[in-house]
Amino acid sequence: MTCQEILKQLNPEQGEAVSTTEGPVLVLAGAGTGKTRVITFRIAYMLSRGIPAESILGMTFTNKAAREMKERLAQLVDPKLAERVTLGTFHSFCGKLLRREIKKLGYLPNFTIADESDQLGIFKQAAGEAGCGSDFPFSAAFNIMSGWKNRLITPEKARKMAGNQFEVMAGAAYGKYQELLELQNLVDFDDMLMLTWRIFKEYPEVLEKYRERYRYLMVDEYQDTNGAQFTLVKMLAGERCNLCVVGDDDQSIYSWRGADVGNILDFPKIFKGTKVVKLEQNYRSCNAILNAANAVISQGGDSRRHTKQLWSALGEGRTPEIITLNNGEDEADFIARLIEQRKRERNCSYSDFAILYRSNQLSRQLEQTLRGANVPYRMVGGQQFFQRREIKDALAYLKLMSNPLDDQSLLRLLSSPPRGIGAKAVSDLKSYRLEGRGSMFEALNSGEFRAKLSRPAAKGAEELMSVFARFKPLFEQPGGLSGKCAEFLKETGYIPGLQKIYKDIDDAVKRRDNVDEFISAISQFELKRGEPATLTEYLEACSLLEESEREDEADEEKDAVTLTTVHAAKGLEYPIVFVIAMEHGIFPHERALDEGGADEERRLFYVAVTRAKEELYLLRTRMRMVRGVMHPSRPSGFLGMIDGEFAKSQTPDDLLKTVDRDTLAAKFAELYEFMKS
DNA sequence: ATGTTTAATCTTTTT
DNA sequence: GATTAAACAT
Numbered sequence: 001m002t003c004q005e006i007l008k009q010l011n012p013e014q015g016e017a018v019s020t021t022e023g024p025v026l027v028l029a030g031a032g033t034g035k036t037r038v039i040t041f042r043i044a045y046m047l048s049r050g051i052p053a054e055s056i057l058g059m060t061f062t063n064k065a066a067r068e069m070k071e072r073l074a075q076l077v078d079p080k081l082a083e084r085v086t087l088g089t090f091h092s093f094c095g096k097l098l099r100r101e102i103k104k105l106g107y108l109p110n111f112t113i114a115d116e117s118d119q120l121g122i123f124k125q126a127a128g129e130a131g132c133g134s135d136f137p138f139s140a141a142f143n144i145m146s147g148w149k150n151r152l153i154t155p156e157k158a159r160k161m162a163g164n165q166f167e168v169m170a171g172a173a174y175g176k177y178q179e180l181l182e183l184q185n186l187v188d189f190d191d192m193l194m195l196t197w198r199i200f201k202e203y204p205e206v207l208e209k210y211r212e213r214y215r216y217l218m219v220d221e222y223q224d225t226n227g228a229q230f231t232l233v234k235m236l237a238g239e240r241c242n243l244c245v246v247g248d249d250d251q252s253i254y255s256w257r258g259a260d261v262g263n264i265l266d267f268p269k270i271f272k273g274t275k276v277v278k279l280e281q282n283y284r285s286c287n288a289i290l291n292a293a294n295a296v297i298s299q300g301g302d303s304r305r306h307t308k309q310l311w312s313a314l315g316e317g318r319t320p321e322i323i324t325l326n327n328g329e330d331e332a333d334f335i336a337r338l339i340e341q342r343k344r345e346r347n348c349s350y351s352d353f354a355i356l357y358r359s360n361q362l363s364r365q366l367e368q369t370l371r372g373a374n375v376p377y378r379m380v381g382g383q384q385f386f387q388r389r390e391i392k393d394a395l396a397y398l399k400l401m402s403n404p405l406d407d408q409s410l411l412r413l414l415s416s417p418p419r420g421i422g423a424k425a426v427s428d429l430k431s432y433r434l435e436g437r438g439s440m441f442e443a444l445n446s447g448e449f450r451a452k453l454s455r456p457a458a459k460g461a462e463e464l465m466s467v468f469a470r471f472k473p474l475f476e477q478p479g480g481l482s483g484k485c486a487e488f489l490k491e492t493g494y495i496p497g498l499q500k501i502y503k504d505i506d507d508a509v510k511r512r513d514n515v516d517e518f519i520s521a522i523s524q525f526e527l528k529r530g531e532p533a534t535l536t537e538y539l540e541a542c543s544l545l546e547e548s549e550r551e552d553e554a555d556e557e558k559d560a561v562t563l564t565t566v567h568a569a570k571g572l573e574y575p576i577v578f579v580i581a582m583e584h585g586i587f588p589h590e591r592a593l594d595e596g597g598a599d600e601e602r603r604l605f606y607v608a609v610t611r612a613k614e615e616l617y618l619l620r621t622r623m624r625m626v627r628g629v630m631h632p633s634r635p636s637g638f639l640g641m642i643d644g645e646f647a648k649s650q651t652p653d654d655l656l657k658t659v660d661r662d663t664l665a666a667k668f669a670e671l672y673e674f675m676k677s
Numbered sequence: 678a679t680g681t682t683t684a685a686t687c688t689t690t691t692t
Numbered sequence: 693g694a695t696t697a698a699a700c701a702t
Contacts (some may be wrong), residue, residue, distance in 0.1 A: 061691040091692045116690090189692050197692060224691075357699040359688050362693085415679090422678040456678085503680090567689050589688055604689080627687070663688065682700070687693105 001076060006045050010037075017244075017277040021216070023050065023565045024245040024271035026264070030308045031610035032284030039218060040069055042244065043085060044076040046216060046296035055083035057214035059233070060089055062543060064403065065571070069220075073435040083369055086214070089227055091189060091544050094196040096255070098187065099540075101199050101206055107185055110536050112403040113543035114186040117392070121408055124184075132169050148174065150258030153195055173221050184439075185405040193228040200235050219288035222247030222267070226258040227230070232269075241271060249306050250297050253567060253604045256597065265304050283612050284573050285303070286317025287301050292616070293609045296602060297555040299641050310610075315670045320609070320616035320647040322582075322639055323655060327623045327630075328362075332369035334652050335578055336497035338617070339375055341563060341656060342576060350376055354574035355564040358587035362601045363563050365625075368562065374636075375573035380564035390511040393519050395542070397494055398485060401475055402535045404441040407433065411440070417497025419464065420456030428452065445469075458596060462578065467491045479532030482523035489515070566608045577612035579605075582620040583633040605638045618647065 007015045014034060017027045018041050026173035029035035043056055057090055060066045066087045070640050076083040114122065123142050123392040132141075144167065148158050162168045181188065187195065206591050213250035217237055219225065222245035225233070245267060252261045264517040268274040282290055290310045298307075325331040339353050346352075355366060355377075363379060370377045385391060393416045403409075405442070411429075414421045432443045443449045445465050450458040467518040489495045495515060525541060563576065566587075581587055588601035609616060624633045643649060 065691080065692090076691080089692065095692095113692090192692080221691080254691075256688080361687080363694090420678075420680065424678085454678090565689065567691085570691085586688095591688060600689095625693085678701100680700105680702070682698105684698080686696085686697100 001044060001048060003045055003048050005078070005552040006041055006048065006076075009085075010034075010041060011281055012276055013279050013281070014038050014041070016275075017246075017279070018045045018275075019284050020244075020275050021046050021051070021249055022242055024241050024267070024274040025248040026222075026267045026274050026276045027244065027279065028105070028264075028276065028308060029248055029609070030248055030282060030284040030304050030310045031248065031251060031281045033279035034283055035220075035279070036065075036068065036072065036601075038279070039220060039246055040072040040076060042218065043069075043073055047077050047081060047085075051216060053081050053084075055213065055215040056085045056456040057093075057216070057236075058085065058087040059093060059220065059229075060087070060220045061224055063089055063092070065220055068093075082139075090232070091580070093193050094192040094232075095540055095544060097196055097199070098192065099211075101203070102187075102195065104203055105195055105198060106183060107187070107195075108405075109211075110403055110404075111185045111187045111401045112406055112536075112539055113192070114181065114188040114273050114337070114408070115386075115543065116187065116338055118408045122180050122184075125172065126180050127169075127173040129180075130169065130172040130176045132173055134369050136169065137166075141166070141173055144170045145174045145177065146190065147258060149188075149449050150192055151227070152194055152231055157586055172448050185403050185407070186408070190228070193226075193232060197228060197231060197235075198346065201231070207235060210236060215240060215403050216242045216377070217244070219243075219245040220247070223249050223261055223264045224254045224259045226260055230260070230263045237271075244270065247310075250308065250603055251570065251607050252568065253600060253607060256595070258594070263307065278306070280308050280310055282312045283314075285312055285610065286314045287312050288317045288319045288646075289612050289614075289616050290319050292605055292642045293641050295646050296609060296638065297606045300603075315673060318615050320612075320618060321655060322618045322620070322643055322647050322649045323652050324635075324649070325619060325621045325652060327621050328365045328581075328625055329369070330652075331580055331619050331621050332365045333373075334656075335366070335619070336369055336373040336579070337656060340373075346652050348575065350559045352560045352575040353578070354564065354569065354572070354576070354611065355578045355580060356566050356569050356611065358566060358589055360565060360605075362586075366580070370563075376558060378558070378560040380562060380568045385514075385518075386545075388514060389500075390514050392514055394489060394494065394518055395490055395539075397489060397537060399539060400441070401471065401488065402479075404468075405439045407440045413492075413494070417493055417500045419460035419493065420454070421460050421483065423456070425453050425457040425461075435650060440582075441468075464492060474667050475535050478534045478537075479525055479526075481533055481535065481538055482519050485522055485535075486519050489519075493579060566604050570607055573611055573613055575613045576615040576617075577608070578617045578619060579608045579625065580619045582618050582636040582639055583624060584636050585633070586624070587636055588638070604640065615649075 007019060010018060015038065017038050019027065027038060029038065038160060039058065043058065046056060047053060058069060060069065066089055069087050073085065095267060102109055102111060120142065124138060127136055127138060155178055158174055159168065159171035162171050181191065183404065214236060217233065219233055234245065247264050249261055249264050252259060255261060268276055290312050294310060303341065323334065323335055335355060337406065340405065356446055357363060393413060396412040399406050400407040400413060411426065414426065429440045429443055433440055434447060445460045450461050453461065498512050498515070502511050518635045522538060525538055587605065592601050618633050618638065621633060623630055
């Protein structure tokens with residue numbers, strides 16, 4: 001495709017974003033304005049202008065986004081050429097860099113990635129060692145530390161900056177935490193960014209190498225970048241600064257996770273000569289929905305905002321409906337009935353519907369009712385596969401195999417299944433480690449150490465270690481991973497021990513099935529990859545894999561209603577959307593309001609509204625079960641922002657009766673508009 | 678050392 | 693209401 005052909009397929013603003021390849025560019029892409037299209041076409045445009053594919057780097061937040069872009073790019077240009085463009089998440093980019101360079105910082109290249117529960121466990125230990133008592137507020141301190149790491153604040157700096165006693169303690173715990181991680185050759189998610197930053201800073205020649213390689217940078221969902229990501233991007237862009245960021249400040253909903261909206265608000269100030277392009281034509285929703293969305297987003301208290309006014313050429317459409325039900329059960333019932341009715345009337349499929357909610361627990365009632373009503377559904381996120389105990393246990397075995405210094409994993413697998421190693425032996429291991437005699441893994445391997453343990457403990461340790469020793473050379477060879485893992489998990493006694501761990505026979509069978517599924521996921525990984533993989537490579541991919549990505553293939557195929565949190569729905573779209581529990585304290589969430597996140601809650605509602613293409617139903621109840629007790633509820637303030645002018649209230653029964661008539665009326669109105677023009 | 682009961686906690690969660 | 697860790701008993 002030539003440049004001209006590419007530009008012909010875009011609107012003028014999109015074209016401007018695509019054809020400005022040099023210098024800093026900020027693309028403010030409102031909801032549904034063709035953001036992904038702009039990014040992929042921009043890359044295609046650059047390629048057709050002769051820019052080498054190897055020098056283009058695109059950063060996303062999710063693997064899903066990266067994969068989608070790869071796929072769409074492969075449709076635009078020669079797939080072989082598309083493959084040579086680097087498209088990946090921040091973390092996968094940093095992960096690859098660290099495997100090559102982390103030796104410089106004293107870590108081993110086979111480091112494993114600490115997940116959230118590892119982090120919490122290690123932090124508790126760190127706080128203990130730093131002298132924090134049992135009354136020390138762990139989770140608050142952990143959050144503080146997380147904030148520091150997001151902003152690339154080192155332990156030394158944190159301690160210097162500390163303004164009160166609590167922060168001093170948290171800083172001390174932070175320092176200890178980093179020591180413990182390094183000792184175990186572990187890297188947490190924040191470290192992946194932070195250690196990359198350290199390498200760039202301490203080894204300018206490495207930074208220079210990457211700058212020379214990646215001369216054209218693009219960042220997706222830029223409103224969600226944190227301080228660390230901003231700094232990395234800025235470093236890589238350097239003087240050349242061919243940096244194009246795409247995002248929407250109105251959809252900034254991850255500040256609680258360290259995202260800094262300031263990055264997108266101040267981009268033009270930080271990067272002089274920035275070309276700002278606003279995309280305001282929405283290709284997703286009808287105007288009735290956009291009007292409601294515009295009302296929600298413009299009524300806020302955010303003084304700092306890139307103003308945008310979305311418009312659509314898709315006609316007026318149906319006015320959003322506000323429906324009040326008695327309780328959660330009625331609400332779910334009503335949705336089930338309306339889905340069946342609308343499906344018949346519109347002759348559409350279940351997958352055209354989505355039900356959105358603020359917090360995961362709200363899905364329970366829905367699941368129950370939809371199951372009872374035989375409405376097929378698919379849940380996004382929810383209880384996550386890799387969070388399940390049996391999977392985490394299985395992973396602990398593999399992680400320890402890959403990184404023997406990982407005490408966290410070692411402690412986890414010692415008691416699953418029980419093998420005679422209990423509290424006494426564990427405390428011996430901990431003191432061995434504290435005395436600096438070596439890692440826990442080495443302790444278990446030492447006859448001297450084992451001699452001090454009880455008979456059964458020593459025996460258990462010896463058997464376990466002999467299996468590890470036997471499999472070590474096998475795992476050093478790449479390829480045949482799933483078979484080796486299955487064999488390894490059997491030999492170590494983990495799989496045979498499942499019945500022992502889970503007494504309930506049905507439970508044990510289910511867990512066993514999950515472990516089997518886990519092993520088949522490994523073989524799928526190998527298959528997809530094409531070339532023989534090592535265990536370390538698999539574990540990294542596994543840690544960086546988002547949950548939604550390992551949905552069952554069969555699940556993805558089936559026609560089903562989508563159930564999801566609003567957060568997880570970002571970037572998705574559905575013809576018909578329900579938002580449930582529009583009640584004060586739930587949406588907006590009380591705790592978010594307490595923490596000063598009123599504007600973010602509103603933006604979250606904006607995200608919810610803009611998921612709908614044609615029909616939007618906002619539901620609330622008079623009574624709701626909260627944590628097991630019935631509670632009277634008040635309508636969400638968000639409803640008041642749109643009720644009357646942009647949405648109409650209906651009783652559930654009237655709506656079920658009249659929805660058909662309204663659809664016809666809307667069709668006639670559209671036809672009329674069309675005839676007029 | 679391991680199995681059982683009680684108490685505490687509960688927003689969102691791209692990596 | 694449901695899940696999970698810490699205290700308690702076997």
